[in-house]
Amino acid sequence: MTVRVIDVRERVMARNDEIAATVRQRLETEGVLALNLVSSPGAGKTTLLERTLDALGGEMAIAVVTGDVQTQNDADRIARHTPSLVQAVVTGGACHLDASQVDRALEAIDLTRTDLLFIENVGNLVCPAAWDLGERAKVVLFSVTEGEDKPLKYPRMFREARYAVMTKIDLLPHLSFDLARAIRAMRDVNPELELFTTSGTTGQGMESWLAFLRREVAGASTARGALRG
Amino acid sequence: MHEMSIALEVCRIAEARLARDKLDRLVGVGVVVGDEAGIEPANLQFCLDVLLTHPPFHGATAKIARCTGDTLRVDYLELDE
Numbered sequence: 001m002t003v004r005v006i007d008v009r010e011r012v013m014a015r016n017d018e019i020a021a022t023v024r025q026r027l028e029t030e031g032v033l034a035l036n037l038v039s040s041p042g043a044g045k046t047t048l049l050e051r052t053l054d055a056l057g058g059e060m061a062i063a064v065v066t067g068d069v070q071t072q073n074d075a076d077r078i079a080r081h082t083p084s085l086v087q088a089v090v091t092g093g094a095c096h097l098d099a100s101q102v103d104r105a106l107e108a109i110d111l112t113r114t115d116l117l118f119i120e121n122v123g124n125l126v127c128p129a130a131w132d133l134g135e136r137a138k139v140v141l142f143s144v145t146e147g148e149d150k151p152l153k154y155p156r157m158f159r160e161a162r163y164a165v166m167t168k169i170d171l172l173p174h175l176s177f178d179l180a181r182a183i184r185a186m187r188d189v190n191p192e193l194e195l196f197t198t199s200g201t202t203g204q205g206m207e208s209w210l211a212f213l214r215r216e217v218a219g220a221s222t223a224r225g226a227l228r229g
Numbered sequence: 230m231h232e233m234s235i236a237l238e239v240c241r242i243a244e245a246r247l248a249r250d251k252l253d254r255l256v257g258v259g260v261v262v263g264d265e266a267g268i269e270p271a272n273l274q275f276c277l278d279v280l281l282t283h284p285p286f287h288g289a290t291a292k293i294a295r296c297t298g299d300t301l302r303v304d305y306l307e308l309d310e
Contacts, residue, residue: 002310003256008246012238014299130267156265156299211242223276
């Protein structure tokens with residue numbers, strides 16, 4: 001048998017990334033700030049969203065796309081905190097959202113009436129790091145009930161993220177969690193990470209997170225004006 | 230954990246190339262997987278072995294090469310001349 005070799009050299013993620021680029025363009029044109037929330041299961045993504053919607057729902061239009069392997073429980077929880085659309089994506093076993101799922105979910109959302117879009121990814125610190133969804137940035141949540149070395153164990157996720165939110169910090173007095181060590185681990189992996197420390201239960205630290213969102217949404221809105229001339 | 234969806238995309242890329250260039254008798258698919266690609270090579274190999282038994286692949290063999298970084302690409306196709 002004579003074998004002929006043909007060069008292909010095509011990135012496996014190329015098609016996903018093309019769709020993600022289209023999604024990003026749409027969101028930027030409409031001036032929508034899109035944040036992709038990623039974390040291990042149970043880190044507090046849904047609770048952070050509930051508190052954020054309670055605080056900001058009266059001053060800006062927030063839409064949410066939630067991804068879960070099964071059930072739309074998170075979407076139902078979040079929907080109780082906002083009159084805006086919450087779009088559930090049940091991945092049916094897949095461990096992450098991909099750009100085509102977000103693209104389809106956005107068909108049900110009026111982007112012209114949306115200021116801020118949260119994508120609540122499937123709880124998983126490995127796979128979602130590899131998939132561009134067209135978001136402005138990934139926000140990685142890291143709860144104090146996890147190990148301090150999580151960023152070292154899952155470096156790609158912490159490297160891909162631009163922002164990190166430490167959650168459940170009201171539990172610190174009851175745990176042996178070394179917050180300084182955890183922050184050092186994050187900085188070792190990604191020195192540029194902008195960090196927030198929050199508690200959904202007490203509200204501690206939420207003001208910094210909310211101020212950040214207000215600032216970024218205002219920036220996205222200004223950019224919309226510029227893009228539309 | 231998402232090796233099957235990656236394997237399906239590898240097959241889609243291979244099939245598209247075969248169709249575009251009007252090629253057949255595929256015997257091998259070369260894939261490069263970086264150590265930070267979030268892919269378990271043994272799982273990907275298993276998924277590709279299953280998929281490549283079906284038409285239009287005629288039982289082609291998946292050949293996975295490792296590298297550093299987050300590279301994940303279909304590198305080459307091998308055809309029986």
